[in-house]
Amino acid sequence: xxxxxxxxxxxxxxxxxxxxxxxxxxxxYTEKNINEDEQSRQELTNTYNSYSTPTIVIGEEVITGxxxxxxxxxxxxxx
Numbered sequence: 001x002x003x004x005x006x007x008x009x010x011x012x013x014x015x016x017x018x019x020x021x022x023x024x025x026x027x028x029y030t031e032k033n034i035n036e037d038e039q040s041r042q043e044l045t046n047t048y049n050s051y052s053t054p055t056i057v058i059g060e061e062v063i064t065g066x067x068x069x070x071x072x073x074x075x076x077x078x079x
Contacts, residue, residue, distance in 0.1 A: 004029035007044045007055040010036075014066035015054045021068065025077060 004022065006029050008015035022029050032040035034053065044050050048062050056063040061074045072079070 003058075005032060005057040006030070007032050007034055007040065007048075007050070007053050007057075009034050009053045012053050018054045018056065018066065018068075018071070021071070025075070027075065 004027055006018060008031055034041040034044055044055055048055060048057065050064045052065055054066065056071060058074050063070050
């Protein structure tokens with residue numbers, strides 16, 4: 001499994017839901033809070049051309065925004 005990076009920010013309910021979802025299915029991830037880390041904010045905008053959270057990076061896949069269906073597909077989760 002590729003590393004999972006979750007870009008978040010403070011007061012972001014969808015970010016909390018994504019983290020709960022990943023935890024529920026036992027996936028480990030690295031959280032990068034763009035409010036608390038300027039380098040993470042620059043990485044999000046410059047590398048992934050994203051300006052919203054949550055943004056989830058899994059290998060070459062970049063999921064911008066709250067898209068549980070796409071996240072399930074990328075992680076091969078069948079419910």
